[in-house]
Amino acid sequence: MRVTKLLLIYVISFNTVFAQENIENNDSYTAEKSYLELPKIEVIPIKETKTNRQYELYIKLPEGYSENNDIQYPVIYYTDAMWHVETVSGATEYIMENTILVGISWQKDILEDLKKERGAHVSRFRDYSVKKSTNAERQAKYQFGQASNHLDFIRNDVIKYIENNYRTNPDNRTYFGYSLGGEFGAYILLSQPDTFKNYILGSPSFGGDIPYFSELGSNTLLKRSGLNANVFITYGRLEKELGEHVEEFITILKNRNDKSLSLLPVVIEGSHQTAFPMTGVRGVTWLASLIKDGVENNKN
Numbered sequence: 001m002r003v004t005k006l007l008l009i010y011v012i013s014f015n016t017v018f019a020q021e022n023i024e025n026n027d028s029y030t031a032e033k034s035y036l037e038l039p040k041i042e043v044i045p046i047k048e049t050k051t052n053r054q055y056e057l058y059i060k061l062p063e064g065y066s067e068n069n070d071i072q073y074p075v076i077y078y079t080d081a082m083w084h085v086e087t088v089s090g091a092t093e094y095i096m097e098n099t100i101l102v103g104i105s106w107q108k109d110i111l112e113d114l115k116k117e118r119g120a121h122v123s124r125f126r127d128y129s130v131k132k133s134t135n136a137e138r139q140a141k142y143q144f145g146q147a148s149n150h151l152d153f154i155r156n157d158v159i160k161y162i163e164n165n166y167r168t169n170p171d172n173r174t175y176f177g178y179s180l181g182g183e184f185g186a187y188i189l190l191s192q193p194d195t196f197k198n199y200i201l202g203s204p205s206f207g208g209d210i211p212y213f214s215e216l217g218s219n220t221l222l223k224r225s226g227l228n229a230n231v232f233i234t235y236g237r238l239e240k241e242l243g244e245h246v247e248e249f250i251t252i253l254k255n256r257n258d259k260s261l262s263l264l265p266v267v268i269e270g271s272h273q274t275a276f277p278m279t280g281v282r283g284v285t286w287l288a289s290l291i292k293d294g295v296e297n298n299k300n
Contacts, residue, residue, distance in 0.1 A: 038085065041101075045108075046161060048153045053123075057158065058085050058103030061166070065100075074172035074291050075100045075162060076284075077154070077196070079181040080124065082106070087277055088176060091284040096291070102162055104154065114141070126150075128177075128184035130209055147187045154188075155195055171197060174287055178202035178276055182233075183209065186249060190216040193227040198287055201233040202279035203272055206245040210252075217252045226260035232286045234266045236275030243267070 044057045058081045062073060076092065078084050081103025092099055107123035114122045126143040127150035133139040163170060175196040177185040182204030188195050190213060206213065231253070235246045250265050264286060268275040 038089065041085065041089070044161075046157060049157055050149065050152065053107050054109040055153075056081070056105040056108060057161070058101070058105070059162075059166075060089055060101040062098050062100065065167075069167070071098075072167050072169040073098060073100045074174065075102055075166075075168050076174045076176055076287070077102045077104065077158070078176040079104050079128065079184060080106075080121070080178065082120070084176070084178065084280070087280040088284070091281050095281070095284045096288040099291075100162070100166060100168060102158070104158060124180055128180045130183065130187050130212055147184055148191070150184070151188055151192060151195070155192070159195075172291055174198040174200065176200040176202075176280075176283060177204075178279060179272065180205045186213060187216070189227065189229060189231065190219075190222070193222070193229050196229070198230045198290060199232070200279070200283035200287065201231065202283065203235045203239060203242060203275055204233070204246060204249065205242065206249060210245055210248045213249055214252050217256060223256060223258070226258050227256075228260040230262040230264075230290055232264050232266070232283050234268050234275065234279045234282070236270045236272055237267050238271040239275070242272065 040060055042059045042061075044059055046055050046057055047053070048055065065073070076088065076099055078088055078101070082105060085103050088101060088103070092101060106121050107127070110120075110123050118125075122142070126146045128147060129144045130147045132145040133142070138144070159173070162168060173196045175185050175188060175198070177183075177200070179202070182201040183206055185199050185201045186204050186206070189199050189201075233246065233250065235243045237243070239246075246265075250263070253261060253263055266282065268278045268282070270278070
C-alpha cells in the first residue's frame with residue numbers, strides 16, 4: 001500500500017513538472033496577467049449637480065431587456081458599489097433575475113491625500129453619516145454628517161437619470177446598504193421614505209446616533225403620513241453592541257404603530273464581516289417574495 005502511494009505521488013509530481021515545462025516551452029504562453037471584468041455591468045459616470053463631485057453608477061440590466069420593450073423593471077439601488085457589486089449581482093442572478101441593479105460608487109475625484117490615508121472609500125464617511133464629529137480636526141478633514149446632501153444627489157441625480165434612461169417601475173425601488181450604508185438607509189427611511197418602497201438594511205452602524213433617529217422617527221408629519229415601506233433589517237449574532245443599537249432602532253419603528261410599515265428583523269449567525277453575504281442573499285430572497293414575477297407589464 002505504501003509503495004502504491006509513493007508511486008502515485010511520483011507520477012503526479014512528474015506530470016506536474018512535465019506540464020510546467022510544456023507551458024514554459026510553448027511559444028503561445030504569456031506571463032502577462034489580465035483582470036476579469038464583470039459581464040453585463042455598465043459603468044456610467046455621473047456628477048452631483050450641487051457640488052460637481054464625480055461618481056459612477058454600476059448598472060446591470062436583466063436578460064432580454066432590449067427585446068422586451070413593454071416591461072417595466074424594479075430597481076435595486078445599493079451603496080458601497082465596489083464592495084457589494086458581486087454579492088448583489090450574484091444573488092439576483094439566481095433569485096431575482098428580472099431586476100435592474102444600480103450600484104452607486106464612492107466619490108471618484110476625492111483628494112488624493114485622503115484616499116492614500118483611508119482608502120478609495122473615504123467619501124462614505126461624509127456621505128453616509130448623519131451627524132458631524134465633535135472633534136474639530138476630524139470634522140474639517142472628513143466632513144461628517146452630509147447624509148442629507150447625498151440623499152439629494154440620489155433623489156435628484158441618480159434616480160432621475162435611471163428613470164429617464166431605462167424602463168423602470170418607480171413604485172418598486174429598493175435600497176440596499178450595509179454597515180454605515182445601512183445607517184444611511186435608515187436615515188432615508190425616516191427622512192424621505194418615499195425615495196424607496198423597500199429597504200434592506202444590513203448591520204446598520206448606528207453607534208451613538210440612536211437618539212438622533214429616535215427624534216427623527218417621532219416627527220409628527222411623518223407619523224401622520226406613514227412610511228409606506230417594507231423593511232428587512234439584520235445584524236450578526238456576534239455583533240453585541242451593534243445589535244443592541246439595531247434593536248433600539250427596531251423598537252423606534254415598532255412604537256410608531258404604523259400600519260403602512262412592514263418590518264422583518266433577522267438575526268444572522270456570525271460577525272459584522274460574515275453576516276454580510278447572508279444579508280445579501282436573504283435580503284434578495286425576501287424582496288423577490290414581495291415582487292411577484294419581478295416585473296410589471298405596461299399592457300396590463
